[in-house]
Amino acid sequence: MKRFLGVLVVLVLLLAGLVVGGAYVFDDRIRSTVEDRVAVELQRSVPFATRPTVGIEGEPLALHLVTREFPSVNVRAREMPVQAAQGTTIPLYDVDFTLTGVRYETDAVHAASLTGGGWLDYADLAAVAGARIQPTEDGRLALERDVEFLGVAFTGRLVGRAALDRATQTITLTDTELDLAGVAIPPDATQALVDAILQPIPVALPYGLQLSALEPGEQGLDVVVDATDVTFPTR
Incomplete structure (x- = not known):
C-alpha cells in the first residue's frame, strides 16, 4: 500500500510538472493569440483607427488566463479619437x-x-480653436486670431507658455505677451483683447482618462495621460 501511494504521489508530481512545463513551453503561442484577440476587440470598441499593439505581462500566461488577472498590459496605437x-x-x-x-x-x-x-x-488644435497655432524657438506657443476690436479689424498674436487646466481639461496659454502688429489700443482694454484672442481648447478623453501634463513638441503638444479604476469595453 505504501509503495502504491508513493507511486501515486510521483505520478501526480509528474503530471503537475508536465502541466506547468507545458504552460511555459506554449507560453509564446498562447500569449500571441490572446494579445491579437484583445487588440481586435479594443480596435472595434475604443475605437482605434488601426489595430493596436497589445503586450501582456505575466508568466506563464496560461495560469493568468485562469484567474483573468494580469500584472500589466501595454497598449500602443497610431491614433485614438478624443473630443x-x-x-x-x-x-x-x-x-x-x-x-x-x-x-x-x-x-x-x-x-x-x-x-x-x-x-x-x-x-487639429488650431482648427478647433479657430486660430493659427505654432511653436516658437524658445519653447512657447504663438496663437494668432483675426479679431475686430473697437471697430478695427486686425490680427492679434499672443505668445505664451502652454498650460493645462486639469480641473476643466482645457489647454490654454499663460504668461502671455500681446503683439498687435502696431495697432494701438487703450491700456485698460488689453485684457479684454487677450480674452477675445485666447479661448481655451477643451480636450475630453474617453473612459475617464485625464490629461495630466503637456509640453510643446515639433509637430504638436506632447501630453501625459493617466487614470485610476479605468474600464475599456471590448464589446
Whole structure:
C-alpha cells in the first residue's frame, strides 16, 4: 500500500510538472493569440483607427488566463479619437498606455491604473480653436486670431507658455505677451483683447482618462495621460 501511494504521489508530481512545463513551453503561442484577440476587440470598441499593439505581462500566461488577472498590459496605437469641442473629434497620435492591476472580463478590460501619453497635432488644435497655432524657438506657443476690436479689424498674436487646466481639461496659454502688429489700443482694454484672442481648447478623453501634463513638441503638444479604476469595453 505504501509503495502504491508513493507511486501515486510521483505520478501526480509528474503530471503537475508536465502541466506547468507545458504552460511555459506554449507560453509564446498562447500569449500571441490572446494579445491579437484583445487588440481586435479594443480596435472595434475604443475605437482605434488601426489595430493596436497589445503586450501582456505575466508568466506563464496560461495560469493568468485562469484567474483573468494580469500584472500589466501595454497598449500602443497610431491614433485614438478624443473630443475637442461639441461634436468635434481630433486624433491623439502615437498612443502608448500601460495598464496595471488588470482584470479581463467577457465584455471589458478593467485596470487599477493607467499611465501613458501621445501627442495632439497643432493643426487639429488650431482648427478647433479657430486660430493659427505654432511653436516658437524658445519653447512657447504663438496663437494668432483675426479679431475686430473697437471697430478695427486686425490680427492679434499672443505668445505664451502652454498650460493645462486639469480641473476643466482645457489647454490654454499663460504668461502671455500681446503683439498687435502696431495697432494701438487703450491700456485698460488689453485684457479684454487677450480674452477675445485666447479661448481655451477643451480636450475630453474617453473612459475617464485625464490629461495630466503637456509640453510643446515639433509637430504638436506632447501630453501625459493617466487614470485610476479605468474600464475599456471590448464589446
